[in-house]
Amino acid sequence: MSDALRVHDAPRCNDVPEDPLAFLEGLEGASAWHVAGRDRSRTRVVTTLLHGNEPSGFLAMHAWLRSGVVPAVDAICVVANVEAARLHPVFTHRSVPGRRDLNRCFGDPRDTEGVDPEARIAHAILDLIDHQRPEAVVDLHNNTGRNPAYAIGLDPSREALALAARFGRHFVWSHLRLGALLEAVSSCPAVTVEVGKSGDDAADRIARAGLSALLETESLFEPLDRGVEVRILRMPMRARMRPGRRLVMAQALDPSAHLTMPDDLDRHNFEVVPAGARVGWVGPAEADCPLELIDEAGRDRAADYFERQHDALVARRPFMPIMITMDAAIATSDCLFYVVHDVRQSSSE
Template identity: 35%
Template sequence: MTLSINEYFELPDGFLEATPATLHQCVPGPALIHLEGQREPAVAVVLLLHGNEPVGLHAVQQLLRHYTGRPLPRALTLVVGNPQAAALNQRHLDDQPDFNRIWPGTEQGGSREADVFAELCRRLEGRGLFAAIDLHNNTGRNPHYACINRLEAPFLNLAALFGRTVVYFTRPRGVASMALARIAPAVTVECGHPEDAAGVDHAREMIDAVLHLDHFAQEPPRTGAIEIFHTVAQVRVRPGLQVGLDAQHDVRLEPDLDGLNFQLLPAGSRLVNVHADAQDPLIAIAEDGSEVTGEYLERAGQEIRLKRQAMPSMLTLDTRVIAQDCLCYLMEPLTL
């Protein structure tokens, strides 16, 4: 299939009624949908970069129904990511890269998909943006939280509109919010499990709040208004090893593993159990790309434990997501 950007200047027929499974019938691939509002430049809202994370579509549909028959407070550009994967409720198709790892700045360049998102960014930069919001769900149990990759006041204030919990990260590379941060304040918002209706409401409320803004304050949020955590490592399962809930797997997950998300765990806390034959089953990668497994993880018999205090995020029991992305991220509190 030839991949290109579909660009619309009004809402495509059927968009408001579409489900994630049927959206590809009216928006067949990556798309820009430009909608007029009372002020310019537009707020960009990125949705369905991962096809199994429908919160963006549902939140935007709710928002647009709310404004039926009246103008949007500010222009809105919808960036539709991967409706083909959404049709099958998959993060991405087997022959596709991860659509939230191939934006400008990626370490996975050279693909037709990366070229498409580079062109998409050029078009957005040419039009200008007021802000950018990339909407996601989690497969594991996590609170709602916002992620930024710059600690400047407009980014902090944008994140604070979503809630108190803010994660600062500079890796993985090639994500939408990092690429769009070159144009305007940008944020990734994580809205809980795909079936969490409260996540849809929360996302819609945030988009609406940003559409009503005139400007971003140049002073950071007041002390105590937000809690910031810095992502210090991504933890992956070594390629070739099998992950699951049963003892025969190389890496065995406890059924309540994702209950550790956003808990500040002391050194010595167990993450996973491993088969006796599994050698170096987990790998920790720092934000500069270096391997830091020995700094954060240690083996004690058939357990992998934290070597130092850390807070996990995005722990999941979804083995497909673990294989396509990672087991979790490790974070530490950050004081500005």
């Protein structure tokens, strides 16, 4: 096993410091714990802190390891980007400055092994998964906007929906290829779970309850309980700023910006924005629509969804935005929000 990821046996509960920060400080780097379960023939893998500023999964894992509970099957708990997480102030760095986003390094980490520490950690995690042949992989994250907890996966299979249901009621069916961990796991159901906003108590509670359910449940993939429904949202379009445009988040038009978006826009995550609703203000320097909306085929669909009415940018048709970021830098370089289609409701058969 690579020294990029240190794999330990289950700690005795007394060996895990009570303070999660002391636990983090004591780690030598990316770390995993293999906790023996009642059924040793099966294994589940949970990963946390691929992003150093998303601590809910780590806090849940710390509490769970301290509890000393024997899981239903073997559990492997991974804490990935320890180096980024503990940069001062703790839990504020997504990645180590100047280095790659770890959750974009799983595209083909085997090609880049040894090139940088992130690729080596990614490689070691995939190696561990290959070796252990788990029945499920769940990667726990937070996000920057207000969202309900939701899972992201490449295939809305019954198994993936059952994993999603341990944490929330939404499954985002993604077709994006970003180099994320879940894209690299094909041997078993794998989902990313976004439990809510970093630093939010509700997000920490969801991570904790979901992790316990995930590791302590005998049969993970039984049909969902009656009345439990997971909504499948297909994620075909990504909205971002056109090149060279400036975005400002504020409550009124900022004439220096090409686009001003309300700074509480994330209240509308997972809600339908009706036709005619104002989604932002367009500044005088903008001759066109400042947003582009790229579909799976790479076409810009902005003109189908948005129109300019004087200084307002207005929805031409209803749409549901998810994963709205309130960070103008991310919105400009990566994505402001995704537009989803509601596929169908899944419920117990």
